[in-house]
Amino acid sequence: MNTTVGIALLTVEPGEVTLAFQPQAWHYNIIGIVHGGMICTIADTAMAMAMAVLSRLPSGLFPTTTDNQTRFYRPVTTDTGIVRCLGTVQYLGRRTAAARAEVRDAQGRLTAQATTTCLIGAPPPRAPMTDHTSRSIPQPAQEDPRRSPSPTSRTTPPTPTPPLTLPPLCAPWHAG
Numbered sequence: 001m002n003t004t005v006g007i008a009l010l011t012v013e014p015g016e017v018t019l020a021f022q023p024q025a026w027h028y029n030i031i032g033i034v035h036g037g038m039i040c041t042i043a044d045t046a047m048a049m050a051m052a053v054l055s056r057l058p059s060g061l062f063p064t065t066t067d068n069q070t071r072f073y074r075p076v077t078t079d080t081g082i083v084r085c086l087g088t089v090q091y092l093g094r095r096t097a098a099a100r101a102e103v104r105d106a107q108g109r110l111t112a113q114a115t116t117t118c119l120i121g122a123p124p125p126r127a128p129m130t131d132h133t134s135r136s137i138p139q140p141a142q143e144d145p146r147r148s149p150s151p152t153s154r155t156t157p158p159t160p161t162p163p164l165t166l167p168p169l170c171a172p173w174h175a176g
Helices: 036-047
Strands: 008-013 016-021 062-072 083-092 096-104 110-121
Touching (some): 036 096, 036 110, 083 110
Antiparallel strands (some): 008 016, 016 083
């Protein structure tokens, strides 16, 4: 996922990690700034998703986020420049860990802060990775013709719902 959204690993130290991304127009929400979910993603990744906490965990143990809070202080746009996120471990116990992250713009200004708590444990067993395009789509079960129709079965096709019409997205609010 990090590659998909453009997050790069810059540094890893015991209990600390720095990540970065270059804001792109496709990171924008409808008001023309980087979507808060992107900021949450880089902060969560730096804090718990195999980075800041993992750098101090014994082999075979992994964090699972139990809560995450992000506070936004200034907007991020393509003009912001490279955004860096420093995630640091604040507490590491046998079963739980806590971390925080600071997200800063290219000038070093604080754009967001985040905190998280993680449960520490062995990872759940994983299903083998497969090509999602080869999965078959489940087909609805055939009704037994000997049984009476169920109350949910229809003898006439449903009335079509008119398509939802949305207004076109407005130009970014910050644009001149």
